Amino acid sequence: MKKVIFILFLLPCIYTYSQSKFNSNSYSVTLADIETNTFDKDSTANALVIYEEGNSYVDQSDYKLHTEIKRKIKILNKEGFDKATVSVYLYKNKNITEDIEHILATTYNKLNGKVIKTQLEKEHIYKEEYNENYTLVKFTLPNIKEGSVITYSYKLDTPFMFKYKGWNFQDDIPTLYSDYKTSIPGNWVYNIKLVGYKALDTNTSNLKKNCLEGPNGASADCSINHFAMKDIPAFIEEDYITNKYNYLARVEYELKTFRGFDGTVNDYTKTWESVDDELKAELSIGRQLSKSVNKEDFFNNQILSEPNTLKKAEIIYHYVQDNFTWNEEYNIFKDHTIKDLIKNKSGNVSSINILLHNLLKASKIDVKPVLISTRSNGFPTKIFPVISDFNYLIVQATINNKTYLLDATDPYLNFGQLPFRCLNKDGRLLDFKNGSKWIAINAEKPSSVLYKVQLNLDSKQDIIQGTVESHRTGYHALSSKKSYYSNNESYVKNLKNRFPNTEITNHIVNNKDKKNSSFTESYNIQYTSEKAGSNIYLNPFFVKFFKENPFKLQERTYPIDFGFKDYYNYIFSIDLGDDYVVLEKPENIFLKLPNDKGQLFFSTAVLNNTINISLRIDFKEPIYEIEYYPYLKEFMSKIVDIQNNSLILLKKK
Structure with a gap:
């Protein structure tokens, strides 16, 4: 018998960009930027970020966060024309808003041997109310052709220091060089999170003395950070992925502490201990979990007297599956009660699974609630508590020293099987007596x-x-x-x-x-x-x-x-x-x-x-x-x- 045997050995995968004529060292447009019309590394690319930079700092005059952004893009073909349209979303609340200024944009083409520059006119910059939280500023660069090089720059001003400007190094087109510099006064302390699998080529941090002055001679030092990546492939979504924002190369900021010049200190990032206390008192989670249910209202004596604990748990689980309908809503931190669920026979995911939890608990079965984030919602942050990362609640039952993860929202699930949407690596098991902890959320069997x-x-x-x-x-x-x-x-x-x-x-x-x-x-x-x-x-x-x-x-x-x-x-x-x-x-x-x-x-x-x-x-x-x-x-x-x-x-x- 003839047999062909293939064995794939794990060798280092080395991907390098071929020598490029593009000027990825600065914002300046060179003749090579205009004349080079192919990108050998990715022949499928419709456009290419040649160079981009951002610089965020707190201004002494107004104590606002200012971010200056510059970007240079090569349009390789007609399918890349959409990159000539730029949209900027400005956050706002009832009283104050972010602002944008100094928008400058230029299109470069070569015609009959000459470089033609076309400037964006101010009347072609549009501003509209996007929704109650955002204003949209939008502009499209003029005179776009295959082979054009576009540059644009603008400055963002924001009073919302809790939203320190994050930076995306990766886009849906390749990027040759992406650079981000930050200056953060010591008054504001942030958790900084680097997301994605692409390593930083530059990652430096220095201290600048007395960079920000306050009243009565007070001052603060600044942390000066420099992050940069080069040769970044396009992020293209393919099969077998969760949420793309789990992997898109970027840096994010979460305000941890603010220290005022008057000595006041406000902590914004909580500990898991304090979060556990809050969840215990929260109306839709802790207070619903503590509700007692009369199991006799749901089950007859034959079921209640079932000696096999696993069999009893399965009966209770299937009862909730068959008698209560999920209304396709998540909203686990909004006001949903098991009382309303029992009355209406329909409710959101947390009310259904909390009822399951309470019925199992009333039957002397060891159960704990588990907060998770679904696959489409992204991974929950693990290095510090971000409760808004969670959008789903399931139940862990321990029976005869074996744990089962349960979700009663789907009538087709068998006992111990979670919906596919829940298979998202980790969940936070809530234990209000001994403290919460992370557990793995896995499919038990192939x-x-x-x-x-x-x-x-x-x-x-x-x-x-x-x-x-x-x-x-x-x-x-x-x-x-x-x-x-x-x-x-x-x-x-x-x-x-x-x-x-x-x-x-x-x-x-x-x-x-x-x-x-x-x-x-x-x-x-x-x-x-x-x-x-x-x-x-x-x-x-x-x-x-x-x-x-x-x-x-x-x-x-x-x-x-x-x-x-x-x-x-x-x-x-x-x-x-x-x-x-x-x-x-x-x-x-x-x-x-x-x-x-x-x-x-x-x-x-x-x-x-x-x-x-x-x-x-x-x-x-x-x-x-x-x-x-x-x-x-x-x-x-x-x-x-x-x-x-x-x-x-x-x-x-």
């Missing part, structure tokens, strides 16, 4: 898909027919259950539409419980073989796990987040009868990801004129760091190639 296809070839009619069985577990089963049990006729119709040249009959779903952790179905198929003269070409993959490679980027700057461990298995056999023999069959392949983080096994064998094919795919990690991207890209490419091009050539005897 999810899997298994197909077993058994066919035979009718040589007289050239018809292929047989049976297909599929078995799904975990999150693959969850999506199938929702589709089938919500409308089984539509489910079968969609199944048939996926295979227009195939007759599908006798569809059967073997498990009837929508809360089951698996979903098993079977059906008969029949289709006409594809002939080429006296030969038949047969593609054994009636079902494809991946129709195309989801990984297409030249470089990915954020992890590959599947959310859960994944396993696929495809078993195919076809009885050729006595009239056909195999002329050609695919080669066997064994492929491994570095450090044994995944594997692919594909084999073809012929026994007693029956062809047996097996494809197994195993993703052993829920999340792969960025250094695995080129290997996963090749891994997935091989999977797609196997499914599309593994043809078997048969010949009549």
Whole structure:
């Protein structure tokens, strides 16, 4: 038996930008900036930030935060014209607002050997009320063409020192150089957070004495910081990502403490101890968690006297699932009570899961609430408490020394399974007696898909027919259950539409419980073989796990987040009868990801004129760091190639 073996070794991934003629050292536009119309590192880029800089400081005259911004961009093609439109959002409240001034913008083109400069006119700067919290200032640079270079600069003035200006180093187009300087007086102390996987090329901090003067001879020293990155690839969203702001390279500021010149000190960033105390007294969280419920109002004596604690917990969990409907609202810190939930039979996520918590607690089961942030909401900050980062509440139950994470908002979940939206790394377990702590939010078991296809070839009619069985577990089963049990006729119709040249009959779903952790179905198929003269070409993959490679980027700057461990298995056999023999069959392949983080096994064998094919795919990690991207890209490419091009050539005897 011939076998092709591929082994991907983990080697350092080195990405470097090729020599560029662009002037990424300054804001000044050079002839090379205008004349260079390609970017070799990323041929898909429509535009390119050549140079940008920001400088934030507190002015002595008004004690406001001022930020000066300059940016130079190359427009490579028509699809990049949108980068010539600049939008700036100015924050405001009832009494005061941010402001923008000194807007200067220029477009550079080369025409008939001469450089033409076109200035933005003031009348083309527009200002409008965006919403109650923001005013929008917008302008579009004039005379934009393919190959244009644009520059613009402006100054932001803000009295909101709690919103010290953050800086995005990364955009949806490549950036050659991004520079940010800050001067922060000692009156204001900030938590500084660097986000993303791109390292700073410059990161310095110095102290400047007496940079800010106060009344009666008081003064403050300033922390002078300089951050810079270069050769930053475009951030392009691809499959298997949570919120892009988890990974977009940037620096953020959170006001921790303000010290006035008069000696007053105000702390803005709280400790987890103080946050726990606040949450305990909070109307929609702590006070609802402390509400007593009469379990006799919900369950009969047979359930209440159930000796098996796990079975009792499952009964209570399924009761909440089946009798209370999630209204699709999060709003966990707004006024939602379990009293209203019981009355209306519908409520937000926290009211449903707090009722679950209280019923389990009343039944002497060890439970704790857990605050989390959903995948679309971004990761919660861990280095200091930011309560607004959380938008969801689930329950942890400990039964017989085993913990279960529970969410009763979805009637299709099985006990211990969270909705996919909740699989976002970490949650804060609230324990008002012993103190809160971080816990991992993971899918406990891998999810899997298994197909077993058994066919035979009718040589007289050239018809292929047989049976297909599929078995799904975990999150693959969850999506199938929702589709089938919500409308089984539509489910079968969609199944048939996926295979227009195939007759599908006798569809059967073997498990009837929508809360089951698996979903098993079977059906008969029949289709006409594809002939080429006296030969038949047969593609054994009636079902494809991946129709195309989801990984297409030249470089990915954020992890590959599947959310859960994944396993696929495809078993195919076809009885050729006595009239056909195999002329050609695919080669066997064994492929491994570095450090044994995944594997692919594909084999073809012929026994007693029956062809047996097996494809197994195993993703052993829920999340792969960025250094695995080129290997996963090749891994997935091989999977797609196997499914599309593994043809078997048969010949009549």
